[in-house]
Amino acid sequence: MGDEVTTPGRAHIRWFRNTAPYINLHRGKTFVLMLGGEVAQHENFANVIHDIALLKSLGVRLVLIHGSRPQIASRLETAGIQSNFYQDVRITDTDALEHVKDAAGSLRSQIEALLSMGLPNSPMQGSHMRVCSGNFVTARPTGVVDGVDFQHTGKVRRIDTEGIHRQLRDDSIVLLSPLGYSPTGEIFNLALEDIAVNCAAAICADKLILFSSEAGITNTEGDLIRQLSLGDIEQLPLANAEQGALLHTARQACLEGVPRCQIISYQDDCALLEELFTHDGSGTLVANRDYEKSRQAGIDDVGGILELIEPLEQEGILLKRSRELLETEIDLFRLLERDGRIIACAALYPFPEDHCGELACIVSHPDYRGGKRAQRLLAELEQEAINMGLKSVFVLSTQTAHWFREQGFVESSRDQLPGHKQSLYNLQRNSKVFFKTLS
Incomplete structure (x- = not known):
């Protein structure tokens, strides 16, 4: 009662x-x-x-x-x-x-x-x-x-x-x-x-x-x-x-x-x-x-990104990122903002010597999924990679393989990863590797 x-x-x-x-x-x-x-x-x-x-x-x-x-x-x-x-x-x-x-x-x-x-x-x-x-x-x-x-x-x-x-x-x-x-x-x-x-x-x-x-x-x-x-x-x-x-x-x-x-x-x-x-x-x-604004992330956005990605980290979909790590990598992130609230994010880690880049931490807020916001950020980062002179992008995924296939990614072996990325590969997670050639 x-x-x-x-x-x-x-x-x-x-x-x-x-x-x-x-x-x-x-x-x-x-x-x-x-x-x-x-x-x-x-x-x-x-x-x-x-x-x-x-x-x-x-x-x-x-x-x-x-x-x-x-x-x-x-x-x-x-x-x-x-x-x-x-x-x-x-x-x-x-x-x-x-x-x-x-x-x-x-x-x-x-x-x-x-x-x-x-x-x-x-x-x-x-x-x-x-x-x-x-x-x-x-x-x-x-x-x-x-x-x-x-x-x-x-x-x-x-x-x-x-x-x-x-x-x-x-x-x-x-x-x-x-x-x-x-x-x-x-x-x-x-x-x-x-x-x-x-x-x-x-x-x-x-x-x-x-x-x-x-x-x-x-x-x-x-x-x-x-x-x-x-x-x-x-x-x-x-x-x-x-x-x-x-x-x-x-x-x-x-x-x-x-x-x-x-x-x-x-x-x-x-x-x-x-x-x-x-x-x-x-x-x-x-x-x-535009009602929803896309922009590069800054140091003041660290707290908002952590709040956005924490639920997926707890589910094991994303690797956990500390605040300190995110602060050092914040310039690699791109955000989608709505009324001052971060509703989606994604990051591009370039490997210029290998002419490729890693797309990571592609997340949409649960309240705003289904509106192709992740696709929007993905397209913007792919264009950014092209502007850097990169020939391809790759992702590591444990649970979202079908989504990346729908975006034009093709499953590949981890031997195709840049050497530095191969040395950091987490065998316990056993993530699938997907590459996409940029045009």
Whole structure:
């Protein structure tokens, strides 16, 4: 009975402990969150706001940008006013503008109220969030396009970057509505995506987080795609219009210099926290550079490599390496890094006098196996060997022979090993020898 009570609690504590690196990573960073009007209509909206408040409590600087398209459509329908669009952009005439202002103002007040909650025994207890709204977005009219006058529909002209940063430094959450203001005192109805991209780029946000009705971007089989580069987006078949629009927004933001955009569900409880505080997240990451970075190892990586290879050493798959030995050989290692965490490693030991090199310690973290990361490091080290003028590479393996055969290695005798390596050969391990000719 005692175990039934304490084990779940300990599991939660371990999860919280594992989030510590991400808490430290995100503290002081600036995130822009784009919430469409559909988010406010969903039953999970209050939980989304609670998670946003938790981010704020953990030291993240937040800019929230909300849309109001469904709220505007509802008000126009009730008033008997037809919604007019051209190229999927709403035409906002004078009558419609009043309902646009009403919808935006009402939703803004709702969000401010939720962020002001402090009820006992609720997630917001003791939060004391300060929310700041204002005329941070200067707009211009869209004008006449293809003979169509968009009237009070506009585009972003300028973001008050200093004004937003001042509020963030004062520990406020900045809340932007889908409205912009002109120097002549006019109000324009703006596209949510236009504000989000321009704001995230102008304030040099670290992330732009986009909320979707689905977990993220999916492939044609319906499987979640966890990460995408800009090049991937151009070739990806679109599952539906919503995903296409979100990918377009993410791509534009990355092209404007935002390092990362993350697409997550507003329907799944805790999706925001899972995305930001777990290794794999809950949605789709779009990055303007490789999410997983390959680089040469340095002395500061010794501890991370030891942690990665220790389980395989205990199983006898790898020979044990001491910290002292690894420190002397660290320049021979190449790493694959994800969010500052080493998830794969491999080493190349050259024997230039024999025109060959040994590939060793090829390891992927258990959480990241199956993603061809070992193949990526193997290919990079093979190219490095070619650049050194080596003609072949070899490996010694006790339990992974099939994998090396799949990579083009051929079983050979230990007599083909360099003389120095033959003298160190461990007869007790009886490792198989595999060579691969480099081309």
